Amino acid sequence: MPTATLEELVRAQDVGALRGWLGETGTLDIAEELARLPPAEKAVPFRLLDRNRALAVFEALDPTHQQQVLEGLRDEMVRGLVEDMDPDDRARLLDELPAKVARRLLNGISPAERAMTAVLLGYPEESAGRIMSPEFVNLRASMTAADALAKVRRLAPQAETIYTLPVTDDQRHLVGILSLRDLVVSPPSARVADIMTTDVLSAHVTDDQEDAARRIAEGDVLALPVLDGEDRLVGVITVDDAVEVLEEEASEDQIRLGASEPLDRPYLDMGVWRLARKRAVWLLILVVAATLTVNVLQAFEATLDQVVTLALFIPLLIGAGGNSGSQAATTVIRAMAVGEVRFADLPLIIWREARVGLLLGLMLAGAGFVPVTLLFDLDIALIVALTLVTICAWATFAGSMLPLLARRVGIDPAVISAPLITTLVDASGLVIYLLIARAVLGI
């Protein structure tokens, strides 16, 4: 391992050392280090790579970083890179570029490549059509294995994958799939119709890309055929693109669960203003919702004034509610994301989670009763214990139900974040607390 970092080598403008480093570093590691260079310097090491490696490194970069590299390269190198990309990756990059730059790039490449990319860009964002490749090798059921292998050999250089070979009829309808594996082990005279699989997973161009990606993951397949509105084969989605989609969706869900908008570029490339903007809307909504707690406490101000000790337990009690609600919500949201739970399970889930919440509340109440009695008095201990049981059961119930209801009305369940649950439970928890306090204290 060389000791100098890429950044130091670029700063030192030591072309020899830079060539050495690039020679002994894998493409993935080059991409990772390149991502960390200042935007203006990203193109420097790039110019020293040969065409094949340059493409491999370029494809491993995020669209944001690809754009920064392109800005520093001469036009002919840009054209070469963009021409060599797979049409689906190119569509993704062009999406991120300013319209003027995208148009200039598209004009620089061959008409055939341009046409394919333009088709992909015509499908809705986040759809299966956007991430499919139109470059596949399709077979006919009447071919022999020898014919099929000859066609595969001929078309391999242009195809995104040759491991999954869709078999179509005269109307381009999908009738089966032949894997290259089954093809190479079959005798040359075998007919495609006899060696193909007809139990085939597929997607439609307008399907959500996450659904298509999850079908690839669950079906353990390397590629998924994509059909248009008339069920004609128009492309395939490969497993590498599916992995990328699933990772992106996991990132988005996770960041939404933290009550922030998903980032549209890598974290370190987000400026301070951009980061703040991603969080500002939710933070403001939550604070506005939290003004309800001020109203609730105002309504009970006389009670608080009479027994100021009650104020001491406010953060602890609403915290316990928020936490048990967040636990339930995140668990249910993930179970929904991986398809284990559906809306029809709502009654079952409510029945389970209400009991879980009750159990957790009883546990917390049991743990707290004696200490609170000793440090304060029996009345306060009773109030705190009763509140913990009620608040945990209520919060767990609400936390498990809200994600399912959100999905039902067409909202991403991941929007039901821990902070949102906490805020919603805060006001209702205070009402529960202070009503119990009044009843126990007889005021």
Added chain:
Amino acid sequence: MPTATLEELVRAQDVGALRGWLGETGTLDIAEELARLPPAEKAVPFRLLDRNRALAVFEALDPTHQQQVLEGLRDEMVRGLVEDMDPDDRARLLDELPAKVARRLLNGISPAERAMTAVLLGYPEESAGRIMSPEFVNLRASMTAADALAKVRRLAPQAETIYTLPVTDDQRHLVGILSLRDLVVSPPSARVADIMTTDVLSAHVTDDQEDAARRIAEGDVLALPVLDGEDRLVGVITVDDAVEVLEEEASEDQIRLGASEPLDRPYLDMGVWRLARKRAVWLLILVVAATLTVNVLQAFEATLDQVVTLALFIPLLIGAGGNSGSQAATTVIRAMAVGEVRFADLPLIIWREARVGLLLGLMLAGAGFVPVTLLFDLDIALIVALTLVTICAWATFAGSMLPLLARRVGIDPAVISAPLITTLVDASGLVIYLLIARAVLGI
């Protein structure tokens, strides 16, 4: 689409309708419906599937559900299924079974299959060795393409994958990779040495399985060679296993971020007691940590008694702190999980996030100042505004720093959950609030 559900058909014991349903339903959908049957009934539809489909459906099930199916099958069918599984999937299933059942199953299969599974079970849990397959086809650099293709054809039936062909020397050291794609397009007389790639990603048996899986995802490869302590090739990890690992890790992270322990089986198979146990520990820790808020408020009891209005804003202010802290933490945790951010970036991240927090605090303070002045008075408005600015800056700073520190001391950063941040910020936020109140009110 048949209108009756699998559950209804099984209840009705209508074998004809059941066969019909199984015939027109894809393996993935069968697995999904099977997962939802009561444990005792899972084997019923299974016995009606032919051997190949039964294996496909079985492999699409979770180990928990596989176990339930096995319990309902006759011994010879169990043996057949387990014998046909890939060694890595089998190791995963055996791991979940009670030791006695696992031993009986292992004894039922052929010595060769048994030996392979035993080797995998010898590697540490969550290691790359556990998820690799020892059934690969390796080539020699001196072979011709024709020799290589002949070997691939001969060994394909036993191999987990033939799309990635590792090339090894006499000591079984990895010298390159040949893809089946490059092999089939090469002239028969070409030498493997000349058509293989030497820029090869690999993993070691003891590497963390998530690292290995992420290498597959980032490198856009279909399989990753795995080496032992002496750098000899011992297996390959395929992309389908990598996808499964990444999905599992995303689930674990997400559920940890909700302050719960990850589930060890599908959600609907977790009993109420088990679910409660997964959450109880964290909930208790957080409540104990929250007792600090009681102490803080006790220390300021005189201030609260004097101006009871201050109590009204407690939930809102600590809520705003907890929310901005959670936003920062989840964003940084995800950036770490996907490798965008390292510990060395700590100063940079602190500098960025402190400014983001300050901006957000100023925004909230600005939005709240006039309404609070009108509804309460200028002093209260000033206190609330100053607290919002300070608390948001502080919480964002703490939320962004803690995940990096956790990783540094060897703790999974996903443990820094939104509820944990909220609880930590609560006590310090109260101190900030009441000190500001005292200063402004001069008490």
